[in-house]
Amino acid sequence: MNEVDAPAIWPGDWSEALRLDRAPGLADVDAVMTMLIARADQAQRRTIGFPAATDIDWSRTQGLFTRLFNNVGDPGTAPSGAAHTNALEVEVIRWFADVVGLPQNDRWGYVTSGGTESNIAALRVARDRYPDAVLYLTHASHYSIRKTAGLLGIHPHDVAMVRDSWYGEMDYGHFEQLVARHSGRPAIVVATAGTTLWEAVDQPDRIERILDEYGVTRRHVHVDAALSGIPLALDGMLGLGAGSPVDSIAISGHKFLGTPIPCGVVVMRDSVRVERGEHISYTATLDSTILGSRCGQAAALLWTAIAVYGRNGHQARALRARRIAAYAVERISSIGWPVYRHPDAFTVVLQTPPAALTAEFGWVLSVDGDFCHIICMPGVTKEVVDEFVADLGRVVARWAVMAECRSRPVWRGLDAGEDRILSA
Template sequence: MTSYLTTSSPRFSAAPAMAPRYQDLLHRLTTAARTSIGFPCAVDIDYRPLGPLLGVLLNNLGDPQVDGIQPMHAKDIERDVLDFFAALFRAPAGWSGYVTSGGTEGTHYGLWLGRTRLPNAVAFHSAAAHYSVGKAEHLLGLPSVTVATLTNGEIDYADLHRQAARFRGRPAIVTANIGTTMTEAVDDLHRIHQALDDAGIIHRYVHADAALAGVPLAVTADRPAFDLADGADSISISGHKFFGTPLVCGVVIVRRGIDEPPAAIRYTGAPDTSISGSRTGLGAVMLAHALDVLGPSGLSERTRQARAVAAYTCRCLQQIGWPHWRNRDAFTVMLREPPASVRVRWRLPSSNGWSHIICVPGITTHQIDDFISDLDA
């Protein structure tokens, strides 16, 4: 009888060479990255030093504040990450949160808390909201109203007032876009609350979907009204966008935690306070690594550099006479839709005759020069 019990676990033995199919995948991805300027994924942070952690399980099971029975976790690091983002987004005492599977889960969690606290609420989101917002409202059984947008992609506050007034007797749950998917427009939380006040809405919950723009706006001197100190009840970001983590993840921070936290699950030893239950500990480690690499001043400097590349892109488009525009402080540059061959090569999404370039950290002026050459040709 063959025994599979050995004195040393195969998990920690020397790793074999990567199979050819995965080498081909790596080649395809690294090649595509050179002309991938249409989607938000920063490329300036090296996460390969964390490679040895791929040999172990990191399951941050249940509530991040309780370690639980299962020892293969990184909840201590997750708590440090949450403390950082709670301070960055000016959370009051009593805040809660966790590392999510991405921006979609963060928004779903915020809307879930809103529905829990306001069970008779109507949900409002703008026509420029991320597609996951409507999906989360549907999964939660929330009546959903789509609000018009201004020309720059920002929510139309007058239309929000009109739409909310139709449901004056019911609470409102509003998802604010802090950097829309296409134009990186930012909804003003003060104006959202004013619109709800004018509509006679007394009870409300506002979630800030800040997937890409939340962190760079938080380190901007003349910051807009978008975080927990400005009237958000919850805020979520994506880790794989501004930080470029190779594992899709995110963070959600809530003004106050669940009103009646559940008891610890006997099997796990931790309360089940998240949507996903089992959660990536590696995502928390990657976010912590990014913050360690950048340091206190790094967030501001790479934000400044990315905006400088966006401004450079606008100047280049101006020089060749190509129609374009850009929202204030945005990494995103809107440009009149290029020919199909250019869009395909540079991975540019399009909507209503417009495309965009997203100058996330790591995108260089050399890439922009190559793109402009293609476009001008």
């Protein structure tokens, strides 16, 4: 259903209904909540540019949201009382640490507010370890990495920007040049497993070989695996097991697992931590996390997703989603539209279509100039792909006619009215 056909759930402008500068009790809270849910439900099917799985049923966890669960402090030190989900968080961290192969006696982590906090937590540890390090990141690194560098007070002169290839993966030749230039200093290297636009995966083994070659032994390799961490680790393609050069990994919870609140996980080798956190007497916990109070529901949601599906179930979800992504590539190329997908990716990159695809047909894509992507996360079906390709075909056909018309003198300069003219 597109915006034009949308039912008038809230006739007219609803901003009036949201105003808080009037007497308490006058707002129709139930109607506003109903509207929010209806808007989100209506948009969900066509919001395929952002990586949130929609196939998991969370109804059993709804009751958790009527009370406070606060996992304040380090998960290894349970807060007092029962208004927390600490025991579930400990299990969640154990599961993630097992999936990425962290040794039993050398692992630490916690449930964060999202991939961003996971990156901050990991890079803070790396920075404590090597305060004089050069931070290597690529142009395809997520913006949270640059923000983290600022938060940690890393001077721009100590940041080495590595070029990425046209498809988003680190340019190892350029990385090598930069390492050669700074070989006397420790290195904090951020690799990405699933870049935001292309879902490219940097290779920690190649990073390790280059650091070895230049004798950079004081190093911390962090993998920002917000999107692809769980599926790649489940398939044995990413890990922190014996021999892995990776020290820490950041994962988002609302992406592959599709939790209904943003959350994430950070796990790392315990041995890389220099600071362990101050003991806070009145919370009875260690302050080792970036945030103080933390959302206990997040740990319970992650626990639920893991408990219901297990490793095999999540591997099967990833496999099904990749098949849908491959199907999308096939269908999009069948109408002659340029499209690309990395092996194992959920992300399908295409040339940015005419804006009418969003404006008229309601498809919400993630656009970056000439390229945009759709992401076939678990929950996106073949039927959704078929609908998308049919609408893409419609706007492209019209666009092609329009391009042809524009090349004729009579149509030149009619840009403002072109859609109206051609659809009339």
